[in-house]
Amino acid sequence: MSFSPAWLALRAHADTRARAQSLESLTRDALAKRARGTLIDLGSGSGANCRYLAPRLGDARPWLLVDNDAVLLGHADASCRPLTGVAQLKTLQLDLAARLRDLPLSGAALLTASALLDLVSLPWLTALVDACHTAALPALFTLSYDGRISLSPADPDDEWLITAINTHQRGDKGFGPALGPQASEEAVRLFSAAGYEVTRARSDWQLDARDPADAALLQPLIEGWAGAAAEQYPNATERAASWCQRRLKALTLGQCQVTVGHEDVLALPAGTARRSQS
Numbered sequence: 001m002s003f004s005p006a007w008l009a010l011r012a013h014a015d016t017r018a019r020a021q022s023l024e025s026l027t028r029d030a031l032a033k034r035a036r037g038t039l040i041d042l043g044s045g046s047g048a049n050c051r052y053l054a055p056r057l058g059d060a061r062p063w064l065l066v067d068n069d070a071v072l073l074g075h076a077d078a079s080c081r082p083l084t085g086v087a088q089l090k091t092l093q094l095d096l097a098a099r100l101r102d103l104p105l106s107g108a109a110l111l112t113a114s115a116l117l118d119l120v121s122l123p124w125l126t127a128l129v130d131a132c133h134t135a136a137l138p139a140l141f142t143l144s145y146d147g148r149i150s151l152s153p154a155d156p157d158d159e160w161l162i163t164a165i166n167t168h169q170r171g172d173k174g175f176g177p178a179l180g181p182q183a184s185e186e187a188v189r190l191f192s193a194a195g196y197e198v199t200r201a202r203s204d205w206q207l208d209a210r211d212p213a214d215a216a217l218l219q220p221l222i223e224g225w226a227g228a229a230a231e232q233y234p235n236a237t238e239r240a241a242s243w244c245q246r247r248l249k250a251l252t253l254g255q256c257q258v259t260v261g262h263e264d265v266l267a268l269p270a271g272t273a274r275r276s277q278s
């Protein structure tokens, strides 16, 4: 599955607003206990996760950005190398679906990914959690879609469309049948079973058509959702197209508010989490 630099740039401002800041401070505390080690960003795309996290996680660190898309890695390299918080930057072009074992996890300080977990399958996530456990590695997975979408003003076909999207989300995105909306739930379950201390928090997109940056994101989002519904239900392409037309018309009038549910999950090896103040 490929992602355009333009789409990743459009979503970046909504992602930045949505991220759960409570998990950042916990991550910073966990890293403070690990003087050395690389921060590895899986499915880095054009570098949004590194751009967001690097200046917020304390001392400058080496980063390794991993993706199978060479063009996106080129964008990531150019924008992340000069950042405060990046001591050294390497990129690695790797098909994570086929070559998870080739990740250089030993000596890493943190494994992170944004907007990746909902694309992966349960066996792949299980193998990733096993690899983290073996390396006693903390993990921060942000912005995983969780199946909740609400649209205002309401349209009679919203529920039909949301069901179609969530079914489509479970299709194969290159890693086998995708976890889609179940991604964070499964990450919490697997890391907890491995003895990790797990914290989860919502990181919903809150989009409003009256904001020009949100409107620019909403247009391809609505079109993409209608396309997914048409792909999911080939006999209902007209229904999906009509929904899309109504939504795009409302969008041009500034009449569209959308919440898209996401979750962030932080998993820390047992004994490394900050104790809450009593």
Ligand SMILES: C[S@@+](CC[C@H](N)C(=O)[O-])C[C@H]1O[C@@H](n2cnc3c(N)ncnc32)[C@H](O)[C@@H]1O
Residues within 6 Å of the ligand: 001, 002, 003, 008, 042, 043, 044, 045, 046, 047, 048, 049, 066, 067, 068, 069, 072, 094, 095, 096, 097, 098, 113, 114, 115, 116, 119, 173, 174
């Ligand atoms: C939704 S994008 C998220 C990108 C970035 N983390 C962000 O938040 O903007 C998913 C990323 O995963 C990468 N990806 C998808 N399948 C992959 C695979 N099999 N191996 C490596 N990277 C993959 C894509 O190229 C894309 O950059």
